[in-house]
Amino acid sequence: MKPPISVPTxxxxxxxxVLIAVVAGGAALYWLRGILTPLAMAIFLMIMIDGVKRGIENRTPVxxxxxxxAALLVVIMGFFASIAIITNGALNFFSEASGVSTGIGPRIDQILFDVSRLFGVETAPTATQLIAQLDIRAYLTMAASQASGVxxxxxxxxxxxxxxLAAQTGFRRKIVGLFPGRASRSEAMGVFDRVRGGVEGYLWVQTVTGAMICAAAWLLMRAVGLQNAEFWTFVIFVVGFIPVLGGAVAGLAxxxxALVQFESYWPAAILLVGLQTILFISGNMIQPRMQGDNQNIDPVxxxxxxxLWGQLWGVVGMFLSTPLAVMAMAVLAEFKGSRxxxxxLSGDGEPYADDDETAAPGPRRGRVNPPQSKAV
Incomplete structure (x- = not known):
């Protein structure tokens, strides 16, 4: 019998x-979520503003x-425009949905009856009976609380x-103070550039593919005649930044x-097949080609x-989950102990495009070669 393998103390x-630190860090992230979630969103917006700024510098004579x-104005205007679109769209949606007792109610009753017959149930519940079982006041209170929180x-x-943004001007001086040596300072700035590049690449891909999906979805919803097509188009664009769940909401909502709006089931079926086709083409053909090596993250x-981030920070955590994973991979790859x-975390086993030390340094398909890993 072999002796047991001895593990150094x-x-x-x-x-x-490390395990205790991870658990304590997760608990701190959860307990301080009210403070950290706005800060994380602000950092996310700052990275977005920086990317727009460099895009304006490179592509315009400004x-x-x-x-x-100009970048700050673009992002802030987009932020307030998003709030306006959501508010107006929600008001129009609920104003049109307020006629449950006149037009929509009988349609829901018909849907419930058809579904019950499909499963062999003789007596189907009515919309009035289902609504009576709900605690409307509790849901309204929850909705008001969520709106206040937003x-x-x-x-x-x-x-x-x-x-x-005010503190950004002193960032470079802080880097000089933290890393007096030129080599260590260059390496630290390289890490920062890789993290920023990964997040900006994610934003670019999601924005462009989201715009493509929204354009095709808007044309489809307009052709079918769905009410509030503009509102649903914007919802599809926003939820597209949430992996997995975003596609489910965009393809099913x-x-x-449409089942409630139209008397026939065909418009809903056309929307279901059409939206699923659009999402499938984008997710399996367009996005992988645009992502390249910029988001070399394992799907699992x-x-x-x-x-994880949805459990810790709710919807904001879901929105930031992929950028945080990209940032974590970029930082962990810099140290020998955490590489x-x-x-x-990487999709192909190589956190960077090229892991060959003999390769020439510089950008390579959206990423740069890592410097020699530091022993810690």
Missing amino acids: STVSRNAL PGRWAGV LSGSFFVLVYLGFL PPLF VVLLSLA WMAIL
Whole structure:
């Protein structure tokens, strides 16, 4: 019988400390979510503003000192335009859905009757009976609380964003103070550039593919005659930034409401098949070609990140789950002790496009070669 493998006490202690640190860090992220979620969204918006700024500098004759102002105005206007679209669309939607007792109610009754006959149930419940079983007051209270939380969260996001933009001017001086040596400073800036590039690449791909999906979905919903097509188009664009769940909402929500609007089932079936086809083509043909190596994340990691950050931070965590996974992989790949975790997070086992030390340094298909890993 072979003797048991002896594990050094130092290794056991280190692993135990890492486990305790992970659990404590997760608990802190959950308990401080009211403070950290607006800050995380503000950082996300700041990265977006920086990307728009450099895009304006590279593609327009706008001077560098005004490019930042233009980028800030574009993002802020987009932020308030999004709120306006959601508010107006929701008001129109609920105003049209207020006639449950006149036009929509009988349609729901017919749908319930047809579904009951499909499953062999003779007596189907009515819409009035189902609504009577719901605690409407509790749902309205919850909706009001959620709306209040969104408004207060948006206010704090803008406050954090203002302070972050004001503090951005001293960032480079802080880097010089933290890393006096030229080599270490260059390496730190390289890590920052890779993290920023990964997040900006994710934003670019999701924005472009989301615009394509929304254009095709809007044409389809207009052709079918779905009410509030513009509102549903914007909802599809926003939820597209949430992996997995976003596609489910985008492909199922409009057909479900088409069931209530139309007397026939054909418009809902056309919307269901059409939207699923659009999402399938985008997710399996367009997005992979645009992503390249910029989002070299394992799909299982994307799903686990969605579940983890959704549990910790709710909808904001779901929205930020993929960018946070990209950032984590970029940072973990820089250290010898944590590089194995970056390899597990990556899709092909290589956190960067080229892992050959003999390769020439520089950008390569959206990413750059990593410097020599540091021992920690």
